[in-house]
Amino acid sequence: MQTSTERVIYNRAGQRVVSPDYLLFEAPRTKHFMTGSEAVKEAVKRASVDASVSYPITPQSEAAHLIGELWVEGYVGVYFRGESEFGVMSEVAGCALAGARTITTTSGPGTLRAFENFPMWAGTRIPVQLVLMARGVNAPLSIQPDNLEVGFLLDTGCMIWYAENAQDLFDMILAGFVVAEQPSVHVPVVTVVDGFFVSHTREAVMLPPDDIALPPYNPYKAPMPVIDAEVPPGRFLRDPFVMKSNYISYATHASWQWEVRSAIERSRPFAKHYLRGLIEEFGDPSAELVFVACGTAAAQSKEAVRLLEEEGIKARVIKLKTIRPFPIEELRQAVKGAKYIFVPEFNVVGWLEREVRRYLYAYSDAEVIGAPRVAGGMTMPAEVIVKEVLKLTGKEVKHVI
Amino acid sequence: MSYKIYEINEDLLDVMPQEIRDLQFKATWGNPKRGVMDLPYSKELIEEHSLCAGCPESMALRYILASLPNPEDTIIVNSTGCTSLVFPHIALHTVHSLFGNQNAVASGIKRVLEWRFPDKVKDVVVLAGDGATVDIGLDCTLQSFFRQEKITTICFDNEVYANTGGQESGLTMKGHVFKMAPKGKQWDKVPMWQLAIDSGCHYVARLTVSSPKRVETVIKKAIYVAREVGPTYVHLYTPCILEIGLNSDDGLDEMRQRDKERFAFFEYVSEPAKEVIERKKEEGLL
Numbered sequence: 001m002q003t004s005t006e007r008v009i010y011n012r013a014g015q016r017v018v019s020p021d022y023l024l025f026e027a028p029r030t031k032h033f034m035t036g037s038e039a040v041k042e043a044v045k046r047a048s049v050d051a052s053v054s055y056p057i058t059p060q061s062e063a064a065h066l067i068g069e070l071w072v073e074g075y076v077g078v079y080f081r082g083e084s085e086f087g088v089m090s091e092v093a094g095c096a097l098a099g100a101r102t103i104t105t106t107s108g109p110g111t112l113r114a115f116e117n118f119p120m121w122a123g124t125r126i127p128v129q130l131v132l133m134a135r136g137v138n139a140p141l142s143i144q145p146d147n148l149e150v151g152f153l154l155d156t157g158c159m160i161w162y163a164e165n166a167q168d169l170f171d172m173i174l175a176g177f178v179v180a181e182q183p184s185v186h187v188p189v190v191t192v193v194d195g196f197f198v199s200h201t202r203e204a205v206m207l208p209p210d211d212i213a214l215p216p217y218n219p220y221k222a223p224m225p226v227i228d229a230e231v232p233p234g235r236f237l238r239d240p241f242v243m244k245s246n247y248i249s250y251a252t253h254a255s256w257q258w259e260v261r262s263a264i265e266r267s268r269p270f271a272k273h274y275l276r277g278l279i280e281e282f283g284d285p286s287a288e289l290v291f292v293a294c295g296t297a298a299a300q301s302k303e304a305v306r307l308l309e310e311e312g313i314k315a316r317v318i319k320l321k322t323i324r325p326f327p328i329e330e331l332r333q334a335v336k337g338a339k340y341i342f343v344p345e346f347n348v349v350g351w352l353e354r355e356v357r358r359y360l361y362a363y364s365d366a367e368v369i370g371a372p373r374v375a376g377g378m379t380m381p382a383e384v385i386v387k388e389v390l391k392l393t394g395k396e397v398k399h400v401i
Numbered sequence: 402m403s404y405k406i407y408e409i410n411e412d413l414l415d416v417m418p419q420e421i422r423d424l425q426f427k428a429t430w431g432n433p434k435r436g437v438m439d440l441p442y443s444k445e446l447i448e449e450h451s452l453c454a455g456c457p458e459s460m461a462l463r464y465i466l467a468s469l470p471n472p473e474d475t476i477i478v479n480s481t482g483c484t485s486l487v488f489p490h491i492a493l494h495t496v497h498s499l500f501g502n503q504n505a506v507a508s509g510i511k512r513v514l515e516w517r518f519p520d521k522v523k524d525v526v527v528l529a530g531d532g533a534t535v536d537i538g539l540d541c542t543l544q545s546f547f548r549q550e551k552i553t554t555i556c557f558d559n560e561v562y563a564n565t566g567g568q569e570s571g572l573t574m575k576g577h578v579f580k581m582a583p584k585g586k587q588w589d590k591v592p593m594w595q596l597a598i599d600s601g602c603h604y605v606a607r608l609t610v611s612s613p614k615r616v617e618t619v620i621k622k623a624i625y626v627a628r629e630v631g632p633t634y635v636h637l638y639t640p641c642i643l644e645i646g647l648n649s650d651d652g653l654d655e656m657r658q659r660d661k662e663r664f665a666f667f668e669y670v671s672e673p674a675k676e677v678i679e680r681k682k683e684e685g686l687l
Binding site: 087 | 496506508510516541
């Protein structure tokens with residue numbers, strides 16, 4: 001809290017600048033009823049955002065419209081619609097290279113059209129925030145929710161965070177800037193939320209007042225010089241030129257790739273602090289039946305735990321808040337004593353199951369079951385999750401219609 | 402801006418090659434009247450480069466860099482290709498991002514710099530080859546014109562994808578046999594200068610780089626107009642002598658020949674651009 005003797009600082013929009021800890025943890029909050037898209041607007045409004053570029057694609061379009069409204073209201077400095085997702089992610093790169101706190105949003109096929117940009121973002125160490133409202137990828141044409149594209153994004157060098165609901169999304173967007181911009185981290189952050197299920201549904205969200213905001217981005221603290229011709233060193237190429245075929249250039253390129261990935265690792269303590277841990281646990285800690293999930297799959301798993309209780313089966317949920325960095329130690333610790341690990345997912349390939357298996361290999365004796373898995377826009381009723389469990393135990397399936 | 406950006410760290414000064422030292426001590430900064438006539442006496446922001454011997458593109462780069470009215474506050478955005486082989490050797494802030502997205506990246510940079518530094522002049526110049534500008538990047542190029550981005554786009558037209566080994570491009574002439582057009586190119590050269598006019602550029606020029614002074618005037622006009630009015634486009638013929646089978650010393654003759662035909666000097670100036678150009682002439686800057 002700022003006292004009367006302190007100098008009060010305001011950002012360009014006239015909001016009082018407060019510390020991230022104050023904004024995220026201490027400021028009084030009031031309850032609002034809103035969609036996930038509106039929660040994006042509320043977060044951006046309090047984030048001292050400098051620039052945003054948008055492109056329409058369902059289901060993220062509404063969030064992008066609302067950022068445009070914030071630009072009109074003076075909360076965002078630069079805003080326009082680009083020519084395609086590829087163009088937008090390039091324009092966003094330009095904004096960030098020129099020293100702006102930058103955010104954009106996309107969904108499903110747009111993510112893939114823009115794809116070449118994501119490793120470039122990470123390689124140029126720009127802390128852009130991409131809010132990904134996950135959706136199916138064609139073909140056949142679909143606008144329905146799915147999260148297959150997250151599997152593609154995992155190894156681009158960007159941090160990947162996963163929000164369960166509108167509240168998570170609001171808090172993660174604010175925390176995302178803070179963590180991504182740490183000088184020791186300074187890589188992009190992709191904040192994922194399941195499209196439609198969160199973007200288009202209304203729920204209660206606790207919001208701090210809107211006349212306070214995060215401290216503005218200081219591009220001169222970045223580990224790479226900002227491209228504004230204001231500060232040395234200047235005589236350099238932002239993209240280290242390592243195309244020549246010699247040992248030093250191979251080594252330079254390789255070490256840079258490692259450095260980007262190390263930067264994600266260095267985000268752990270910051271993410272742990274601002275997200276209040278990389279995982280969240282729900283249910284009976286002694287239960288041998290465990291769901292490992294992220295996003296709305298975690299929400300549905302929590303419902304399944306309640307239904308299973310009626311069946312006399314104890315279960316618990318480990319919700320992963322970050323996928324990159326993956327909460328390796330947290331997960332290993334949390335599954336101690338587990339006999340069965342279910343990984344419910346909203347995609348056909350089961351990328352989260354692969355991740356869970358990879359990190360639990362030789363650390364857990366539990367059986368990992370990649371189910372249930374829905375795709376193509378289907379919801380995942382808690383009963384479907386329960387059914388999978390009951391199939392395993394040989395019990396009668398009562399809850400499923 | 403800070404001139405310190407261009408100063409070599411004092412502790413490293415004695416071990417730096419002469420080429421690099423010259424960039425600091427013999428380059429021209431802070432003088433909007435700088436131009437190609439300074440070339441014999443100064444070092445024009447570019448050291449030795451790795452382009453082919455006699456490559457007209459290297460001449461073009463030298464003239465362009467000598468002509469920038471505001472190099473100390475100029476950001477150059479380039480793309481993958483032969484030009485990207487030169488950028489590590491240029492003493493300016495340069496950005497290479499991907500192939501074909503140079504005008505999109507430049508749009509982001511320009512808008513943010515204008516917002517962050519409303520009282521300063523920061524020029525953003527895009528410099529890329531014909532493949533990046535007219536083929537893979539045509540969407541981003543034209544859309545930046547439609548959006549009236551205040552950037553200058555310079556296309557090095559060598560009528561071929563040179564850096565990847567000689568594939569036909571959108572700017573290759575019809576009928577020309579190149580790799581990936583083994584029966585000869587099937588359609589006409591894209592009239593990019595006309596597309597630029599139709600898409601909203603306020604100053605458009607087409608020329609070869611056979612006349613340094615003319616390159617200087619065109620580049621200065623393009624930058625001054627972009628700074629105040631909107632997008633500008635310069636189309637330069639910089640033949641790939643390697644791919645069309647010429648000797649190292651044949652580049653200049655090739656350009657002089659094309660001066661009279663498909664690269665005859667052509668200039669378009671919009672009404673608001675005319676006003677800027679006249680004013681700059683009165684100020685003695687053109």
